[in-house]
Amino acid sequence: MTQQLETRIDIISSLAEPHWADNWNFRAYLQQKVSPTEIDRAAQALAQDVSAKIDCTACGNCCREIFPHFRPGDVSRLAAGLGQSEQALRSTMRTEGVDTTVFCVSPCPMLKNSSCTVYEHRPDDCREYPHMHKPDFLGGSIGAIENYGTCPIVFNVYGQLKKTFHYDPKTDYIGQTNPETTHGSSYKSS
Ligand code: SF4
Numbered sequence: 001m002t003q004q005l006e007t008r009i010d011i012i013s014s015l016a017e018p019h020w021a022d023n024w025n026f027r028a029y030l031q032q033k034v035s036p037t038e039i040d041r042a043a044q045a046l047a048q049d050v051s052a053k054i055d056c057t058a059c060g061n062c063c064r065e066i067f068p069h070f071r072p073g074d075v076s077r078l079a080a081g082l083g084q085s086e087q088a089l090r091s092t093m094r095t096e097g098v099d100t101t102v103f104c105v106s107p108c109p110m111l112k113n114s115s116c117t118v119y120e121h122r123p124d125d126c127r128e129y130p131h132m133h134k135p136d137f138l139g140g141s142i143g144a145i146e147n148y149g150t151c152p153i154v155f156n157v158y159g160q161l162k163k164t165f166h167y168d169p170k171t172d173y174i175g176q177t178n179p180e181t182t183h184g185s186s187y188k189s190s
């Protein structure tokens, strides 16, 4: 189903800015022209196919570039796995949102030699990233656009979705963009 995949982070990163407005336009195109059911069906099939062909252990770019969100249960699990108190672990984090925390530093301090040192205890956000398999693709597509230049899975799924729905940026210009949104600043909310 998928065409040749682009997995080179430098290339993907360099294409994010030039595709930024068009990615927002494609989102508006989907909203106007395609049913949510059709979008979800296509996105989930592409996500499954692309994810199976990309080796995350050889990439790890999300661990370097993006702050994973920890819910309270994630903090407890990681603290137990590390043999630390929750308080000690929380001292390395800052609050982001009502019940969400993130590490104060990036890359993730749990990343060593390009591998996750707490893989069994990683937060759900890491387990589910890049969230492309979830229902309501449109609802989560802001996160997809933000992570387009960071994650090869997102880059390829979003790009191939344009082909699936015969999107042509020249003739399908809707004129809706959201340039104020920060690029890839955090994990997409679950
Ligand atoms: S989820 Fe994306 S950025 Fe993270 S390791 Fe896999 S391909 Fe790389």
Ligand code: SF4
Pocket (backbone or CB within 6 Å): 062, 063, 068, 108, 109, 110, 111, 112, 115, 116, 117, 118, 119, 122, 123, 126
């Ligand atoms: S906890 Fe592990 S999987 Fe999650 S960002 Fe950190 S190193 Fe990556």
